[in-house]
Amino acid sequence: MSVSRSLGLLAAALLLSLTAPLAAQDTMPPAPYAYRQLDDPAQEAKAQALMETLRCLKCQSQSIADSDAPMAGDMRHQVRTRIAAGEQPEAIRAWLVERYGDYVSYAPQNKPIMWPLFAAPLVILLLAAVLLRGRFRRGGKQENGE
Structure with missing residues (x-):
């Protein structure tokens, strides 16, 4: 086998190994609260109000409430889970800003x-x-x- 052919195969294998995790991420099932509302209407109202002020990081400036991107679903799940646990919306916003940066919030500090x-x-x-x-x-x- 020639050196150029083996280098080509090695490059192809490397490329495949790097793209496999990206493809696997989109095929994972959505988080439980990505598309399911909370049972308590007051908590769901708090979650919805917060989700409409948070920007989806993969979309064209859609809120996570409006986006169908998997990442937005994960963020909705996080918001709903934390609201259900009793956390305040501003604390959740602060956590998301710390994690993703100021860009995630439509209400910059x-x-x-x-x-x-x-x-x-x-x-x-x-x-x-x-x-x-x-x-x-x-x-x-x-x-x-x-």
Whole structure:
């Protein structure tokens, strides 16, 4: 057997071994509470309200309540299981944000590092006003012959 052929077979085997876990993940049955509601209507209402504020990480910005992705089903299961155990929605949100990052929440937390995002438009408007004021003042002086 030639070296190039054995390298090709080795590469194919390696590729197959890496893609098998990904394919197996989508074929696993959904978590019990992925599509089944809680028996207590008050708890289910809390779970639904929370799930509508959490973003599916695999979809085009759908909430986990609206998404059919397996990952969203797992997240719905986690939310319902934790609500049924008596955990508060904000504690569940904090756990999911810690696990997946701020992107998972449609209601981002106000953190000190975010203040430039809110201040930047104001600074740009102020800078534009100063530049326009100077430009109009200079234009007016040229018209008056100064």
